[in-house]
Amino acid sequence: MSYPNHSSPSSFILTGIPGLEDAQFWIAFPFCTVYFMAVLGNITLLLVIRMDPNLHLPMFYFLSILAAIDLLLTTSTVPKLLSIFWFQSHEITFEGCVAQMFFIHSFSTAESGVLLAMALDRYLAICKPLHYSAILTGPTIAKLGLAAVVRGIVIITPLTCMVTTLSYCGPRVIPHSYCEHMSVVKLACGDTRPNSIYGITAATIIVGLDSILIAVSYVLILREVTGLSSREAHLKSFGTCGSHIGVILLFYLPGLFSFYTQRWGQSIPAHLRILVADLYLLVPPMLNPLIYGMRTRPIQERVLSLLWQKGIQPPAQVLTSAHH
Template sequence: MSDSNTTEFTNPSTFILLGIPGLEMAHVWISIPFCTMYAIAILGNITILIIVKIEPSLHGPMYYFLCMLAVTDLVLSTSILPKMLSIFWFNSREIKFSACLTQLYFIHCFSVMESGIFVAMAFDRYVAICDPLRHSTILTNSMVVKIGLALVLRGSMLILPFPFLAKQWPYCRTNIISHSYCEHIAVVKLACADIRISSYYSLSVAFCLIGLDFFFIAVSYIQILRAIFSLPRRDARLKTFGTCGSHLCVILAFYIPALFSFLTHRFGQNVPLHFHILIASMYLLVPPMLHPIIYGVRTKQIWDRLLRLFTHKGT
């Protein structure tokens, strides 16, 4: 494969993923926390799905959105980690061109879906706290299904141009991707063509769509906080604020690393490459690991059902 790195080609049959350049000697050690996070994410999110399915009292909008988040997290983490571990453990750096575009699509598509799910969850909390009497009439099961379908369509359609445009560009310089997975800009930067369409479109999606999502979340939580501080009882304020605080931690754990990764790809020439790639990798692994822990521990109904499940098995 060394010859193919400099040979001219229009569409490479394979790309070469470098993993984390500069930290090759530490790949095996880096794989340990990554693999641990992935195992926790898989176990935790599957547990959330099972508990919500078997517990009738959890069949409500908040938990349906939580299940959507769990599925999204499972897809996101599984999209990158198996290939990443093959690089770290077996030095298996090759990835087929079509597989690279597929990975690229799934990563960005489900990231957009996850952002939309956070908006839906923020809206659910807003209605539950600010207008509780109308919660069951506004967020019916059919409405939750429609919201879920809208989020899937939004993510799949808006991200579809990413791999489509990437496939059109000629790649005649190199097929080496200085990354641990096929990130959109990291791939199209290898093209020997004017990639402004790809760059501008991805910027538009990031700032318009993700920015709009964050705006709606912020507005929802400002209204929620106003409602919380107007509650007469201090213990009620603390309980409601604790629940919303855990939601905010989950949201910030997703958006802050995502924004950092996005901006450093375009404007962070002075940021060390290995540091950027570590953050970009962790932003797809840390939130999927944190979500079931935070929601499982902070949500009393899920925690109680989990304890009953293990207690029943043990008796």
Template sequence: MSCLNTSSQSHPATFLLVGIPGLQEAQFWIAFPFCTMYVVAVLGNIIVLLIIHTEPSLHQPMYLFLAMLAVTDLVLATSTLPKMLSVFWQGPREISFHACLVQMFFVHAFSAVESGVLMAMALDRYVAICCPLRHSSILSVPAVVSLGSLVLARGVLLVSPFSLLIRRLPFCHHCLIAHCYCEHMAVVKLACGDARASVIYGLFVAFTVVGGDVLVIAVSYAMILQAVLKLPGTDARLKAVSTCASHCCVILAFYIPCLFTFLTHRFGHNIPHHVHILVANLYLLVPPMLNPIVYGVRTRQIRDRVLHIFQQKQRVPV
């Protein structure tokens, strides 16, 4: 396919998102579970934000990081799902070149932010378990806000060059994106010029963000495990492990599809394309849907607050 309208910079005026190659006939039905997951993600994260905002006792580092995670999940899901659902239900859809770059920025910048928030939450668990008496002084509210600001700034600064590098690439009328949203490598692969700078920089960002954050998380949990094994009594150990269980579930739900998607683009040439696209979509849906459910069930303060709200509604006379 060729794009009829091109700009003077040799990039197309619009791209065409085709959805999931090889599953076009099934896309209409695939959209329904995706839509359900999106609704659960939006409602769940909004409820978590409202509870943390209205409950003064939850204005603590762990819950402030959880609020950051909820905002990040809302941005990640909302930046892709509405357009993705229109592709699934109405067929291939156009997206303007600049809108594509904006979507790409939000997807990758806030993926980096989510990784940074998960890393910060691992540090919070480390301080809470290994240095409990100094937790409030080390991770005060201003320190948490500063750490969150640094995570956001890192994501914005590292991902911004993606768009600048892509704007310099010639596309030779190629505008058919074999994907459901404007993913960085899916767009770069359409370029007919030398895209090595974009590819190399993408690798640099991935290794810097994911590699660095995973290393910090691994070291934090290694030290947590070492501290837990020194605790006297089985009950104390189980309680310490229980406080980290929900975070470990969230970490696995985020990083496993993230690494699969990243590695498949570079090395997974034998993996069916529709499998790659489905995992890339779930990577933006499963964590936002799962995070409020996991923390809502595992965190007693949030669970009790939700139950209290529902009990109050049931007591209201009709």
């Protein structure tokens, strides 16, 4: 099917995971489980922080923003992905595809900004404790959270607008599970270099700048911690920083892998590229509540107390660990 110049197709066809079409029905089950855990974990985190006045602190406000972004990010993609895998619902309208692309990339950019704000919060709490409350006031936290979201919208809006101005001719089939920017641009005819250059430049600057600043903050934190005399404090701080850095790497590395291989990774099997891209939108939102939230003592104790009130007795070893 062909389209005249400057036209947009009424819809696209999302294939799912190219090369694994026969296995997609079964792949959907672990995907659905991870999505359920991500939704449950992030909603629990939001409710616990909202209900407990003792958790109305900068770190937990940033956690709330991160949880809200993760909920929006996964829900903008996973239901459609599951409908493709289970019900062969491959078609997506052009407008729906552009909207999905906007949500995926803007919320991913916003999440990067929130992770940076959280690293700043930890740096100030550990390295500048006397100035912590004076710097991270309520209005400052709101401005940082808003800045992260606005930055994502401002950077990604031109990207999605550029996609709508392209002419699409030939196949409408997107070899992907969702409307990722480059996978859609590849279906356009004419000069798509501005789209490619803008997309790659934006991703490189955002990830490069944010990850460098996050790395610097954690290096400074670890340097401060090594000056402590307590071995227990060393181990606890290294364990916490290590788990945080692990989640951050799980967010950045698959994202960059997915983005760059869409442009230059044709030698990498398509099913591997798409699987990594799918997991990139699922695994960090599932792990964030566990690593940042449930491993944090005040949240852990609050969740356990709620379970106790509901008549669900937590395992003895969990109760013991919560009070150490």
